[in-house]
Amino acid sequence: MAIIRYTGIYNADGGVWGETRYVIGHMLGTAACSLCDxxxxxxRRKPEWDAMVRRLGVPLEVRHRNEITEAETAFVATVELPVVLAHHDDGRISTALRNHELEAASGSVSAFESALTRSAVLA
Incomplete structure (x- = not known):
């Protein structure tokens, strides 16, 4: 049951209105997303994020909560956003990193990479 890809799901909506609402809420302290950080x-997107994604060896895509698939929507109904999901070669979806683990990374791409690597070993 190998991991074939990851999906990171932001605690924010996509689109002009969703992203504007998030940016304003973030500035006012009423909206937060540890994955966004x-x-x-x-x-803009951090260049070190793009470099880390290229190193992973499996695809990692990030999406807003209003841009996810039906299967992802059903799965994330049971977890707090943001979250990183692992998609397995047998079709199963599991949680790779939960919000508290993303918060612990404190905005660091390298801390995120270490946490994701640890989670893959345990999967």
């Missing part, structure tokens, strides 16, 4: 600087 890992993947993005205040201005």
């Amino acid at each position: 890992i993947t993005h600087s205040p201005i």
